[in-house]
Amino acid sequence: MKSYLVYTILLLILGTLFSFTEKDPIEKQATWIWYPGDYEIWLSNKMQARRTERGAFLPPLWRYYSPYALVTFRKEIDLPEDDEIEIKTEGDFKLQIDGDLVHGRPKKLAIPAGKHSIVIKVYNQEAVPSVYIKGKHLRTDASWKVTFEDKEWIDETGKASDQSGTFWEAVGSWNFDSAESLPSEFRLETTPQYAVEVKEAGDGILVDYGKETFGYVKFHGLRGAGKVSLYYGESEAEAMDKEFCETLDHLEFDGSQEEDYQLEGSMAYRYVQIQHDPTISFDSVSMMYEYLPVTYRGEFRSSDDLLNEIWDVSAYTMHLNTREFFLDGIKRDRWIWSGDAYQSYLMNYYLFFDNPSVTRTLLALRGKEPITSHLNTIMDYSFYWFIGIYDYYLYSGDEEFIKNFYPRMVSLMKFCLGRRNEEGMMEGLPGDWIFIDWADGLSKMGEVSFEQMLLARSLEAMAISANIAGDKKGEEEYGKMASDLKKKLFDVFWSEEHQAIMHQRVEGEVLDNVTRYANMFGIFFDYFSEEQKLAVKQNVLLNDDVQKITTPYMRFYELEALCAMGEQEFVLAEIRDYWGGMLELGATSFWEKYDPTESGEEHLEMYGRPYGKSLCHAWGASPIYLFGKYYLGVKPLTAGYQTYEIVPELGGLEWMEGKVPTPEGDISIFANNREIKVKADSGQGTLRFKSRSKPRSQSGNIRSLGNNAYEMDIQSGKEYLVNYRVIK
Amino acid sequence: MKSYLVYTILLLILGTLFSFTEKDPIEKQATWIWYPGDYEIWLSNKMQARRTERGAFLPPLWRYYSPYALVTFRKEIDLPEDDEIEIKTEGDFKLQIDGDLVHGRPKKLAIPAGKHSIVIKVYNQEAVPSVYIKGKHLRTDASWKVTFEDKEWIDETGKASDQSGTFWEAVGSWNFDSAESLPSEFRLETTPQYAVEVKEAGDGILVDYGKETFGYVKFHGLRGAGKVSLYYGESEAEAMDKEFCETLDHLEFDGSQEEDYQLEGSMAYRYVQIQHDPTISFDSVSMMYEYLPVTYRGEFRSSDDLLNEIWDVSAYTMHLNTREFFLDGIKRDRWIWSGDAYQSYLMNYYLFFDNPSVTRTLLALRGKEPITSHLNTIMDYSFYWFIGIYDYYLYSGDEEFIKNFYPRMVSLMKFCLGRRNEEGMMEGLPGDWIFIDWADGLSKMGEVSFEQMLLARSLEAMAISANIAGDKKGEEEYGKMASDLKKKLFDVFWSEEHQAIMHQRVEGEVLDNVTRYANMFGIFFDYFSEEQKLAVKQNVLLNDDVQKITTPYMRFYELEALCAMGEQEFVLAEIRDYWGGMLELGATSFWEKYDPTESGEEHLEMYGRPYGKSLCHAWGASPIYLFGKYYLGVKPLTAGYQTYEIVPELGGLEWMEGKVPTPEGDISIFANNREIKVKADSGQGTLRFKSRSKPRSQSGNIRSLGNNAYEMDIQSGKEYLVNYRVIK
Incomplete structure (x- = not known):
């Protein structure tokens, strides 16, 4: 008993020093573990190879990575009592306890009380080497470490050498929590x-x-x-x-x-x-x-039944595309595209809030070293990956993910930065696909402002992540690169004449071409001054002379930018028109593209094929995101919804109500012209609204901000009711 | 007919411009093809995972690489007539002909006469994606190209983009020449x-x-x-x-x-x-x-039956260790070690001359990108890999191998050079294993002269290979690095006092320690002046005060150095003693280590285990190499035996005869005290010998070199007889 007490105290002291030391083993569930990211690579290889076209096999056009076939897992543990473990692996295994080889391939093993070093090497050429160990105290879980190169050698006397050059990483896992649920046999x-x-x-x-x-x-x-x-x-x-x-x-x-x-x-x-x-x-x-079994945590209902139906069909569209990974479309595509997935991450935060779906997709997209091209071969798609992590951290607050995969962020960013031109800007090199959008005549020549803006945001994501990963130098360097690039972006592309960001510079000359892309992103990236924002709204967003967006993909951002500029009523009309238009045509899920000027089977065509268009495309589900973020008006202000704001905007609706999921619970909102009700399960919120007369609340303190604007603190666990008068 | 003629002429003109164009399809055999090196990686992963120890699984201690699971093969062809092809793949496949997707997964396909672009993408997660196509004209063979990243995308109109960023490499193949001989089912x-x-x-x-x-x-x-x-x-x-x-x-x-x-x-x-x-x-x-079915092409017989038996048992030992790859030992080890394999390459040139066994082993050892440690984690073993290629080219003349794998040489060398210290020398970093030899008390601290010497030779191998691969800048840079390092090696480590290369420099100070390693290698690398050579022979090789070599591994080089110094008679006595000693004890194959001072079951111990020693170890077979190169006296002077020399040395034997294999045929030698007979199937040779009286020959022109030395040109296909008097 005494020694157990000493052990406990020691653990309390040493716990923070030695990350290998198990803190509270009994509470943790045993789960299958593997080399981080390798399961996602393997599963995505399998899934993406299921695409067919008229019976032909149609695998992705980008490179595949492979899991490591041989990995070594490690755990240092101090057992308070004798333990008996059950061992199950996918692949053949070699087990060493305290440096001694265990002969045979035991399925069960007794381990005496005391300090032990457990090392298990697993080989699997066909699937992902993985291991499940379950004892009373010794169990495979996220606290184990793994390496693909243990550099363990012996000298002539049989003495094992040091492993000072070995890089041990945190293992990967998901939800395979029983010996029988083999990762390689995963099925939806x-x-x-x-x-x-x-x-x-x-x-x-x-x-x-x-x-x-x-x-x-x-x-x-x-x-x-x-x-x-x-x-x-x-x-x-x-x-x-x-x-x-x-x-x-x-x-x-x-x-x-x-x-x-x-x-x-x-x-x-x-x-x-x-x-x-x-x-x-x-x-x-x-x-x-x-x-994929996920819970519909987000909710939205309003006085407009068409919008309610749009939300429902969006949610179903999103669910159909949320599978092993976030797909772009389910009929034809069935691959993982970083740009498409990025929108799914955002929609997910307002519907399922399923973090594993986000991280699985991020890891599948990233692959491993060495990087030889942009994600999906597309320059913008590399950047969406970084920005996806920026958002993921903001919504989920998951620091472990960033700590574990920061090295892969660094190497992808190194690849990107290595492709800048002499001006320090991204420009297409051989093998780079500059996508931006499907749009007639859209030029991708030279330095495109949109790509520089995405890089700037990516560098901001790197700076934040560097801080989390404890890379002070990186934080500083990425931060400086981000601000330098933002300055250059405006120096080069901001046109006083057009009051907008210009589309591109070719051979040193900014061309007389305004597109919506950088201008919309600049708004919700908050890169503009207030004055610039208003100018951009008038001169670009609401200017029909600027080439219109026709894809729901970019429509997503255009509507977001308009919402961010307070155009909720305008956007609702657009949603009724565009998404309502699809429903009118009998859509039961939302499409890859919709052009109201087309008719009949024209709606089915795309890519020169009569049924080339996808009628169930993730990016068609954007109302989920818009309703949650810009009507119910909920968004995190600091990581993981520790602080957040609620800015309900009826946009002309008589009433609306709904829920926005957060890491720990939900935020519920009801609003009509006279009342706002909110309740949050956790975090520290701020309710912001406008009222044409002085609002009242018995549940909280309303502060006036002037100009009819008010705000009120929202504590978790309490219901708030505000009486106000909406400004129409 | 006319168009065919035009086609032929065009081909003659364009053949050198477009490497994708098939030149002489009908003569070539169809064979299974894959991404170069991937089959070797996969097969070596499988083979090395077959090692067990008392029923425990014992995979290698170094990292495993994986094949690419998704690769794209490509062939441009101009069919002189309609063709019908048979298609077989390991893995699912997508076939495009002239950019058009072929629906379904056809097993046979008709292709009309004319120019075609054939692109086939194969996916296989479990084994190596590979393809076998056999038509009258269109056949998979070494002329096909392959990439793991074809960067093929389409725009909205369905138009395929350019692939300017795609790196197409020459495919890999071996001897799977029928549709039924699946690479994944290979068995010895x-x-x-x-x-x-x-x-x-x-x-x-x-x-x-x-x-x-x-x-x-x-x-x-x-x-x-x-x-x-x-x-x-x-x-x-x-x-x-x-x-x-x-x-x-x-x-x-x-x-x-x-x-x-x-x-x-x-x-x-x-x-x-x-x-x-x-x-x-x-x-x-x-x-x-x-x-492994290989032919015993090398032969050796002499007046000494003990030596004949030593040669026979060496050949058998070598054959047992020549399997999917060159193994170090067959009982316990069954892994691929670069240092051990290096000696097998050399022995192979005098026994099987089986190039695929050399290239398979080189490729398995090298793996692919990114490199995170030395081969087998051992610094010297990275260098033996380069030197192995240096020798492979010299013996085989295989330029294709170097052209195809030069990028992997460059990246491994980059890794090595990146680990030099400020002095530009190799010194152990965390995770580096400095092996050199199993020897009591052998210090591996600081800058070890032996490692610098291996690096110098590796840089020479890089310079030669850069030339073959057409990398002029690389040739120059590697050449300069090699000569700079050789100069530094002598400036720092050559001791006028000891008349030898010193073992190491630690923290700027050369320690008072002479070992045999760098001194023996300096001899057969030809890095010493004649004067230095003689000094080293006396002060190191024949000096019992310098720590003795006890492993057959380093014994290999020690005896080679002595032979290179003309000590054939001394070496024969050593061979009779050492290898004869093992035969005396009943050896039926040669051992990992033999110490004549031990007795009984002591001979079986190693690594602290009673039967830890391998009694069939490849490095035990070195007499094959020594007899072929230093007694029969045959070695190439230029790549692929285009020129070579024969310097028969009886070393006290009454007579000897034998054959040394070359890329095209053999060189046969007989020698006794009065006659030398030689015959070669190809190449341009020079016979060199000493005679105490003027030699005579009716078959060739003997030139006197003075000092009892003579030489004679040897043309292929002709038998030569020289009458001479051996100098005893």
């Missing part, structure tokens, strides 16, 4: 779904699931030998077009199949046309809907 | 072998195969359920020692096994002790001997 959840209508189609049938869905078609009572073809469609037209539908399956049965036969591959569709040989018959067709 | 050959003696051992048996061997134990007529244990031994003592034998297998049968049961794992042993439950019975035990 499934649940049965049934057709709402089955019609005859030629010699076969057309099955309609009533809305966009994703899953495995399942035959019931399938008998006989012969061929079966499935033609999938997000639209009826697509499913009925055998020649041009984007996805299909050709199956062949020899009669030995199970009568309840489920397809191996999971597809996205609303309609399925099924044709089969007369030698084949089946009783019915259903499907197994496949999804 | 096997052939049955039978015991020479079976004895009772307790309740079980002891099987003796008569000599060291490697393979799968096989039971015949195995019946019943229960446990069987196998204890392997290179010595009878080891096999009989259940507690301490290094390798063993515990099997369990439920009665459902095949009666002819072969073990899954292949082991190295001479003896196997087998114990089993009484519920188990079997009729007999044999084994499947497992080996």
Whole structure:
């Protein structure tokens, strides 16, 4: 008992000094662990290789990274009593306890009380080397360390050498918390779904699931030998077009199949046309809907039913695209694009607040060393990765992620900075794809202001992360680079004449071209003076002479910029028009692109293909983000919602109510023309609003800011009610 | 016909301009291709993970690299007629012909005559993505290109972008020349072998195969359920020692096994002790001997039967260690060590001349980017890799290998050069293992002269390779670094007092310590003046006060240095003593270490373990190299034996004869006291010898060099006979 007490005290003292030392083992759950990021790389390789096009295999156009096939896990522990551990690995393993090799491959092992060094090396060429150990005290969890290179050698006498050159990192893990839940066998959840209508189609049938869905078609009572073809469609037209539908399956049965036969591959569709040989018959067709189990934590309801439907369909669109990773679109694409994922991160904070989906996607995108090109080969997409981390930290407050992956931020930034021109600006080099947006005639030549602005924000993300990772020198250097670049951005691209940021400089000359991109981002990045902001709003955002945005991708930022400028009413009208327009056309999920001037099957075309357009695209779900951040008006001011603000804006609605998720609980808001009600589960908030008469509250202290503006402190756990008069 | 003629002429003109253009397709064999080096990485990962120790899994202590899981192969071809190709891949594939996606995954495809661009992307997470295409004209072979990052993207209109940033490399291949011989299913050959003696051992048996061997134990007529244990031994003592034998297998049968049961794992042993439950019975035990099929091209016979036996046992030792890769030892080790492999490369040139075994091993050792430590974590072992390429080029003349892998030479050299101290010298940094040799009290502190010498030779290898790869700047820079370092080596370490290179400098001070290492290498690297050479021979090589070499590893170089100094007779006596000593003790293959002062089972100990010593170690086979290079006296003077010299040295033997393999044929030599006969299949040779009276030849022109030395030109295809009188 005495020695246990001493041990406890020692632990309290040493705990902060030795990060390897287990602090409170019994409370922690055992979980499968691996080399950080490697599981995400492996799983994303697998997932992205499931894309097909008319039966052809269609893997990503960018490079794949690989997990390390051989890694060494390590744990220093002081066991207060004898322990017995259960050992399970994916791959063959070598276990050393206190430097001694354990012979055989034991599944259970007794370890005596006392201090021990546990080292387990796991080899797996096919999947990710991973380990699960569960004892009473010794358990695999996030406190373990891992290396891909343990540099352990022995000299002639059998003495082990030092490992001073070995870099030990924090392990990766997710939610594989039992010995049986093998990481390599991960599958999304499934649940049965049934057709709402089955019609005859030629010699076969057309099955309609009533809305966009994703899953495995399942035959019931399938008998006989012969061929079966499935033609999938997000639209009826697509499913009925055998020649041009984007996805299909050709199956062949020899009669030995199970009568309840489920397809191996999971597809996205609303309609399925099924044709089969007369030698084949089946009783019915259903499907197994496949999804990531996440909770809809964000909520939004208002006096406008159309907006409510838009929110619901946006949430469903977002959920369909939130899978192993954040997808861009579910039918055709099924890859991970950094620019698209960036918007999903933001929407996620107002819907699921599922951090693992963000970090999985960030890690899959980043891959590992060495970097030989931009993420997805796109310059802007490298920057969105940094900015995604900037936001992730702000919303989640997750410092561990940044500490663990800061080296990968540094190396990607080094790659980017190494590609600047003599002026210190980013300009496309061979192999760089400058994307920005799908827009007719959009020039990507020379130094594009938009790219410099993204780099500036990325450098700010680096400075913040350097601070978290304890890299003081990096913090200073990145901070200085960011402010230098911001200054240069305005020196070069700000036009007094146009009162806007110009689009580009080519061979030293700023071209007479204004686009919306840098101008919108400058607003919500808060890079403009108040005066500039107003000028940009008038001269760019609300100026129809500047080329219009046609993609929901950039529409996301345009509407955000307008909201940030207080144009909530204008934006609501746009949302009713644009998203409402899709619903009018029968959309059950939101599209990759919508042009109200098109008609009929024109809506389905894209990339020169009749059904090339994705009718379920993550970036179509942006109302979730806009409603949460700019109508319910909630956003964090410091990391992890330790402080936050609530700025409800009805934008002309009679009333609205909803919830915004935070790391610990939710923030609930109700507002109409006369009342605002808020309640938060944690953090320190500030409610800001305008009122045309003096507002009143019995639950809090309202401070007047002048000019009809007021604010009030919001403490967690308490309900607040404010009586006010909205300014119309 | 006309267009074909034009095509042919065009090809002749363009052939040198466009390396992608197929020149002579029909003559070439179709073969499986992959990303260069990736198959070697994958296969070596697999092979090295087969090491076990008393049933425990024992993977390497250094890092593993991984193949790229997704690669793109490319071929530009102009088909003179319609072709039909057969397509087979390891992994899923996407095929594009002239930019168009081929739907489905066709196994056969017709391609019309004319110019085509063939692009095939292959994904394989578990093994190496590889492809085999066989048509009449279009066939996968070494002329294809490959990249792990094709940077192919499309814009909104479906137009493919340029790939100016894509780096296309020459594919890798080996000898998988049919569609059915899948690279992932590669296995060494096997052939049955039978015991020479079976004895009772307790309740079980002891099987003796008569000599060291490697393979799968096989039971015949195995019946019943229960446990069987196998204890392997290179010595009878080891096999009989259940507690301490290094390798063993515990099997369990439920009665459902095949009666002819072969073990899954292949082991190295001479003896196997087998114990089993009484519920188990079997009729007999044999084994499947497992080996790499290579030809014994080198030969050596002499008037001394002991030397002949030493050569035979050396050749067998070498063959046992020449497997998927060059191993250091077959029982315990089964990993690939660069320093050990380096000696195997040299021995290989005088026995198998199997280039693929050299390049496979070089590629497995090198891995890919990024480099985070020395090869096998050992500083000297990085350098042996470069020197191995220096020699490989000299012996094989294989410029393609250097052209293809020069970038990996550059990056490893960059890693090494980045670890020099302020003096520009290599000194151990954290994580660096300075090996040099197993020797009591050998200091590795500070700047060790031996390491600087290896770096100097490595830089020379870089300069030569830069020239071959067309990197003029590199050639110049590496050349200058090499000569600067050689100068510094002598300025700092050459002691006028000791007339030798000193061992080390620590904190600016050269210590009073002479070792053999740098002094022996300086001789056969030809870094000394003639005067220095003679001094080093007297003051170091033949000086018993300088710590003696005890490992056959460094003994290899010591004997080579002595041979290079004309001490063939002295060296023969050493060989008879050292290798003869092992034969005297019953060796059937040569050992990791032999100390004549030890006795009995002391010979089996090492690393503090009673059977820790390897009794079949590649470095034990050095007589093959010495006999070929310094007695038969054959070595290339320019790359690929275009020119070479033959300097037969009897070293006191009455006669000797043998063959030395070259890239195109052999060189045959016979010599006794009065006659020298030589014949070469290719190249331009020079025969050099000494004679105490004027030699005569009717087959060639003998030139006198004075001082009893003579030389004669040797043309290929002709037999030469010289009559001379040996100088005793």
